[in-house]
Amino acid sequence: MPKSRRTTPRTLALLTAAALILPLAAVATPAVASPGTGTTATVSMGDSYISGEAGRWKGNSDTTSGSRDGTDRAWTGSGYDGSRVYGSTYASGCDRSDVSEVRSAPTVNQAQINLACSGAVSQNVFRASNGGQSFKGEAPQADQLAAVAAQYNVKLITLSIGGNDLGFADVISTCVQDYEIWWSYCHDDQQAAVDAKMDAAMAGVGKSVDEIRAVMSAAGYAASSYRIVLQSYPSPIPRSSENRYPESGWSRTNTGGCPFWDADSDWARDTLVPEISGRIAQVAAAKGVQFLDLRDMLQGREVCSKATKMATPSNAPSATTSEWARFLDLGTTVQGATQESFHPNYYGELALGRCLTLMNAKTTGNWSCRNTAGQDATGVYLAAS
Numbered sequence: 147m148p149k150s151r152r153t154t155p156r157t158l159a160l161l162t163a164a165a166l167i168l169p170l171a172a173v174a175t176p177a178v179a180s181p182g183t184g185t186t187a188t189v190s191m192g193d194s195y196i197s198g199e200a201g202r203w204k205g206n207s208d209t210t211s212g213s214r215d216g217t218d219r220a221w222t223g224s225g226y227d228g229s230r231v232y233g234s235t236y237a238s239g240c241d242r243s244d245v246s247e248v249r250s251a252p253t254v255n256q257a258q259i260n261l262a263c264s265g266a267v268s269q270n271v272f273r274a275s276n277g278g279q280s281f282k283g284e285a286p287q288a289d290q291l292a293a294v295a296a297q298y299n300v301k302l303i304t305l306s307i308g309g310n311d312l313g314f315a316d317v318i319s320t321c322v323q324d325y326e327i328w329w330s331y332c333h334d335d336q337q338a339a340v341d342a343k344m345d346a347a348m349a350g351v352g353k354s355v356d357e358i359r360a361v362m363s364a365a366g367y368a369a370s371s372y373r374i375v376l377q378s379y380p381s382p383i384p385r386s387s388e389n390r391y392p393e394s395g396w397s398r399t400n401t402g403g404c405p406f407w408d409a410d411s412d413w414a415r416d417t418l419v420p421e422i423s424g425r426i427a428q429v430a431a432a433k434g435v436q437f438l439d440l441r442d443m444l445q446g447r448e449v450c451s452k453a454t455k456m457a458t459p460s461n462a463p464s465a466t467t468s469e470w471a472r473f474l475d476l477g478t479t480v481q482g483a484t485q486e487s488f489h490p491n492y493y494g495e496l497a498l499g500r501c502l503t504l505m506n507a508k509t510t511g512n513w514s515c516r517n518t519a520g521q522d523a524t525g526v527y528l529a530a531s
Contacts (some may be wrong), residue, residue: 179298181367186255187298188502190248190262191271191287191358195379196306196498197262198246200489202231202482205468206449207457208401214481215457217468219492228482238282239485240264245492248304250499250523254506255301259294261287264485267310268350272357288357295365302506303362304375304438307354308426311347312340318488321414322474325398325405333413340418348425351376355433375505376430377438378423382471382488384448385415391450403473403487404450415448427512427531438505439514439531444494446519449473453519465522470494493523500526 179185190196207215220226228236235242240263243249248258263270263282271287272278278286294300317340321332358374383389386408391397399405406414423441430437446453447470454470457463470493472486490498500523501515508528518525 181295181365181371182299184299185257186301187257187259187294188248188251188255188302188304188506189259189291189294189300190246190304190306191291192262192304192306192354193266193308193310194241194262194264194485194489195309196247196304196377197241197260197264198232198243198249198495199241199264200472200486200491201241201243201245201495202228202486203472203491204493205454205457205463205470205491206403206473207463209457209459210481215459216462217457218481220482235263238263238284239483240282240284241483241485243495245495245499247495247498247502250496251502251506254503257298259298261290261294262306263287265310266307268307268347268354271305271307271354273361276357276360278357288354288361291358292361292365295362295367300362300367300372302373302375303358304377304502305354305358306377306379308347308351308422309379311350312343312422317418321407321410322405324410325407331407331409333410333417337413337418340421344425348429351426351429352433355429355435373509374433374435375438375502376426376433376435378426378440379419380440380443380471380490380494381415381419382444382449382490383411383414384446384451386411388446388448388452389450390452390454398450399476401456402450403475405474405476430512436505436508436510437512437531438501439512440498440501441514443497443501443515443517443526444470444490445517447471447494447497447517449488465493465496466520468493470497470517496523497526500524501528504528 202219204217207217209215213221219231220228231243232241242260269279270281273288274286317336324330324332391402393408419441427437449471472491474487475481512531513528514531
């Protein structure tokens with residue numbers, strides 16, 4: 147019989163971060179390429195929300211054994227191998243999944259190159275010559291981009307950065323502890339903590355855009371020959387009125403994997419995420435790049451959303467009924483890595499790929515990515531932002 151995940155509340159620190167897909171070393175060098183000629187490429191850069199973190203999971207399940215009711219793509223039949231999903235980056239923790247945003251948009255350009263790394267901050271994007279820092283054994287992403295720009299005809303660069311500069315992991319960990327241990331709200335003090343970091347974080351986002359442009363210019367690209375899309379973050383948890391579990395009791399912990407008070411959920415969904423999206427949009431406008439707003443991309447598909455349900459032995463995971471984000475596993479048997487928590491999962495990554503595919507056709511303007519209730523990734527669409 148499958149074992150059902152039962153827990154006692156405990157503090158769980160989260161590492162929320164960045165990851166995408168193909169490491170540069172795994173990409174074959176095209177025979178002929180230069181700005182405007184040769185193999186075209188899409189490049190993704192930044193943190194876990196674009197690297198493909200949590201791409202291992204097809205929805206969520208409380209079953210801790212075997213394939214976890216078909217949700218665990220790392221199941222080999224006799225054990226678990228994360229490299230089946232994250233490739234060589236599973237060992238480093240960059241976790242670039244095989245369904246990351248850029249990989250799930252294969253028709254945008256001929257090559258899809260993922261330089262993002264789970265946990266990255268802005269300094270991991272900057273060139274080393276301009277304050278950039280190596281991360282998880284890899285050179286700063288802008289320096290990796292320089293090699294890509296010399297090998298490919300780069301047409302589109304997507305960037306997701308700033309969340310770790312704002313301390314996403316600390317915010318989530320604090321809110322979980324306040325639900326599990328202290329029985330107090332987190333939103334007041336965490337709003338103040340985010341506000342204290344916001345200006346510096348957005349300066350880092352802006353500098354990241356500048357660094358990308360400097361690399362492309364040095365590689366001989368005209369500003370009009372490629373595009374940069376700066377994207378925001380989706381909310382992985384629903385507002386309280388859309389949570390399928392009651393606030394009291396332990397169902398949000400023991401079953402749902404969404405241990406947050408109603409007031410904190412509403413703050414995160416309707417204040418924090420929109421605030422961050424708004425500030426990133428301001429950076430995009432100031433730097434003259436396109437903005438892709440993801441704040442509502444997971445609407446109705448969040449962890450614990452009423453419109454979704456977990457997979458069970460009798461109900462297989464499905465893109466139309468399962469959650470599109472990874473829950474917080476507080477089980478006695480941890481199913482995967484904590485850093486996967488509250489990131490778009492397999493279904494969410496396919497939806498992000500659809501967002502990027504549609505965004506590629508929008509050569510001007512800012513756009514918001516949304517999903518259609520009851521449909522899979524093919525129901526994803528863009529609305530003017």
